[in-house]
Each structure stands twice: as C-alpha cells, then as structure tokens.
Amino acid sequence: MTIILMVLVNTPGTWSNVYGPLLHAEWHGYTPTDLVFPFFLFIVGTSIAFSYQNKSIDAGVYRKITVRSLKLIGLGLFLGAFTISFPFIKDFTDIRFPGVLQRIGVVFFFTAILFINFKWRTLIGITIALLVGYWLLMTLVPVNGIASTLDRAPNNLANYIDLNVLGSHMWQPDYDPEGLLSTLPSIASALLGVFTGLILTSKQVEKTRLLVGIGGSFLIIGHIWDIVFPINKALWTSSFVLVTAGWANLILALIYYSTDVKKIQFGSIFRYAGANAIIVYFLSSFIAKIMGQIKVGDTSLHGWLFQNIYVHSFMSMELSSLLYALSVVTFYCFLAYFLYKRSIFIKV
Numbered sequence: 001m002t003i004i005l006m007v008l009v010n011t012p013g014t015w016s017n018v019y020g021p022l023l024h025a026e027w028h029g030y031t032p033t034d035l036v037f038p039f040f041l042f043i044v045g046t047s048i049a050f051s052y053q054n055k056s057i058d059a060g061v062y063r064k065i066t067v068r069s070l071k072l073i074g075l076g077l078f079l080g081a082f083t084i085s086f087p088f089i090k091d092f093t094d095i096r097f098p099g100v101l102q103r104i105g106v107v108f109f110f111t112a113i114l115f116i117n118f119k120w121r122t123l124i125g126i127t128i129a130l131l132v133g134y135w136l137l138m139t140l141v142p143v144n145g146i147a148s149t150l151d152r153a154p155n156n157l158a159n160y161i162d163l164n165v166l167g168s169h170m171w172q173p174d175y176d177p178e179g180l181l182s183t184l185p186s187i188a189s190a191l192l193g194v195f196t197g198l199i200l201t202s203k204q205v206e207k208t209r210l211l212v213g214i215g216g217s218f219l220i221i222g223h224i225w226d227i228v229f230p231i232n233k234a235l236w237t238s239s240f241v242l243v244t245a246g247w248a249n250l251i252l253a254l255i256y257y258s259t260d261v262k263k264i265q266f267g268s269i270f271r272y273a274g275a276n277a278i279i280v281y282f283l284s285s286f287i288a289k290i291m292g293q294i295k296v297g298d299t300s301l302h303g304w305l306f307q308n309i310y311v312h313s314f315m316s317m318e319l320s321s322l323l324y325a326l327s328v329v330t331f332y333c334f335l336a337y338f339l340y341k342r343s344i345f346i347k348v
Contacts, residue, residue, distance in 0.1 A: 001270050002039045003277045007284045007332055009033045013306040013324030017317035022325075027152060028230040030240065037100065037233075038189050038244035041107055045190035048112050049197025057116050069109035071348045072278070076101030079285055084293045097169040098162075098178035101282070106183055111190040120198060123191055130188040131238035135229050137181070138237070150230060150237075158182050158235055175234065182236035189236075192218075192245040196252065208257040215249030218242045272336040279339075279346040280332050288328075 012018045021032045055061060076099040083090050114123060141148055143155040150156065152175060154163075162170055162179040170176040199210055222231065222242030231240045258264045273280055288302070296304040310320040310327075339345070 011328040013321035034233040041189040042193035042248040045193025046197035069105040072105030103178045127191045177234045211253035218246030272340040
C-alpha cells in the first residue's frame with residue numbers, strides 16, 4: 001500500500017492542481033501524504049526484525065548490509081544526477097546529494113547494524129536518545145550566536161548544517177527534506193518499526209490489542225510533544241516520528257486483524273507491488289524524470305500527455321491531475337503483477 005501511495009503522490013498530472021491531502025504540509029503539521037515516507041522507513045525496520053532476528057551474524061551479514069545500503073544510495077544519486085542531455089549527467093554543482101533512496105539506504109544500514117548488535121531494551125534506549133537528543137539539538141543549540149528556530153530560516157540548525165555542508169547540492173537553496181541532521185530521527189522511525197516486527201514474530205497472543213495500544217500511545221505522546229516540538233516532515237521532528245509510527249501501528253493492526261485473525265484475504269495487488277518495491281519506486285521516478293525532460297512542442301512529453309488526454313472542460317484540473325496519477329499507478333501495478341507472476345524479483 002505504501003509503495004503504491006509513494007507513486008501516486010509523486011506523479012500528479014500537474015503540481016499546480018493537486019488535492020490538498022495529496023500534498024505535503026507547507027511546513028508544520030501533516031497531511032496523509034506526509035505519512036507515506038515514514039511508513040516506508042517503518043516497514044524497513046519491521047522487515048529487519050523478520051530478516052535478521054534468527055540469523056547467525058558473521059562478516060558476510062555485515063557485508064550484505066553494507067552492499068545493500070550502498071546500492072540504495074547509488075540508485076538515489078543516479079536519479080539525482082541523470083539528465084537526458086549528453087553526457088547524461090548534470091553538472092556537478094547541480095546534482096542533489098540527499099534523496100529518498102539515499103535516506104532509505106542510510107537508515108537501513110544503521111538500523112540493521114544496531115539490531116544485530118543490541119537487545120531490544122537497549123534499542124529502546126537508543127530510540128529515546130535519538131528523539132530527545134534531536135529535540136534538544138534543534139531547540140537549544142544556537143546558530144551563529146542566534147537562538148535556534150524551527151521555522152524555515154537561516155538559524156534553523158538542520159537547515160544551517162545542510163547549507164554549510166551540502167551547499168548547492170540541496171533540494172531547495174535553504175533546506176532539504178532529506179537533510180543530514182534529520183536523518184538521526186529517521187533512524188528512530190525504522191527502530192520503531194523494528195519493535196513492531198518483534199511483536200509480530202513473537203508468541204504474544206494479543207498482538208492486535210498490543211499494536212493498537214502502542215499506536216494510540218505514540219499518537220497521543222506525539223501530539224502532546226507537538227506543543228513544544230511541532231510535527232514537521234521537512235525537519236523529521238521527534239513528534240513527527242511518533243505520530244507517523246502511531247498511525248503505522250494502527251493501520252498495520254487493522255490489516256493484521258483482518259488477514260491473520262479473521263482470515264479475510266484481500267489486497268493481492270499490494271503484495272505484487274511490495275515484492276518489487278524498490279524497482280517500482282525507482283522506475284516510476286526515473287521514467288517520470290525522462291518524460292519531464294523530453295520536449296514536445298513548447299511542453300514536455302508528460303505535459304503533452306496530460307493536456308491532450310486528461311484535461312477536459314467537464315472535469316476540474318485537480319480531478320484531471322489525480323486521474324493521471326492513478327493511470328501511472330495502474331501501469332506500475334500491472335508491471336508488478338507481471339514480474340510477480342513470472343517470479344521475477346529484482347532485489348537491491
């Protein structure tokens with residue numbers, strides 16, 4: 001479900017006309033779209049608990065973790081650097097270094113290393129330290145002698161670090177939503193997924209009730225924390241981590257109760273997409289980038305298709321834009337189905 005939503009919110013017909021819930025919050029606060037990326041990191045943590053819990057740890061495991069992380073980071077850097085103009089790589093100063101796949105790679109690496117080296121009680125302490133430590137850093141550390149702020153401003157610590165380390169290699173001139181300092185709490189997002197994975201793989205009988213209790217608690221604590229440390233996806237604030245993990249646990253509890261307890265089978269299409277999640281996301285981003293760069297008249301191939309197929313006088317532009325995104329999602333669902341049925345699983 002998460003990977004399909006990632007494609008949906010990333011490929012509207014036009015960014016000028018998108019329904020509010022399918023856009024990120026402008027700064028503080030959150031929309032349904034802001035749940036998508038943290039859900040993915042949460043799932044990364046959950047899958048780590050499934051994959052490494054009973055595995056004997058040796059040098060080969062560390063090597064595989066490192067290689068997988070580097071592959072994810074490499075794919076992300078390729079997306080940021082690619083252009084259809086020869087030599088197919090942007091000028092170095094124009095390449096964005098951070099990105100979604102880069103963050104997934106970094107978060108996977110540190111979460112996996114932590115999981116195979118520490119018991120769950122220690123991991124809880126590390127998670128709390130990351131969340132509280134990030135809060136203290138962002139609110140108490142002055143920037144150039146000026147009190148820090150959580151606004152989009154030069155004296156925002158996360159933005160200040162990104163600007164001074166990354167320079168022009170950022171998403172925007174003054175901040176990057178996948179910046180350096182905010183990677184710390186994003187690791188906590190995955191660690192919270194680890195704990196859920198441990199619950200799902202345990203002999204605990206009341207798993208649904210436990211997931212609901214944890215999810216509800218995270219939501220309450222996160223919204224209380226929002227009073228002093230606002231929920232903010234761009235800064236990946238600690239309150240944002242808890243609120244998004246709360247929703248992830250609640251939704252997962254509903255799915256678990258329906259499929260594992262009540263034995264109601266549904267959602268095969270989601271399984272197909274999830275089996276090749278990274279390749280579906282990568283291809284959707286890569287092809288969308290190519291279509292946005294190919295010129296057709298005074299617009300791009302993307303723009304031409306949208307204007308000539310989806311824009312009609314009897315529909316609002318927002319609906320046209322959504323239908324385009326749904327068409328893209330449908331294409332990748334069929335692609336995922338094709339790969340699944342032929343047992344083709346492209347792993348990173």
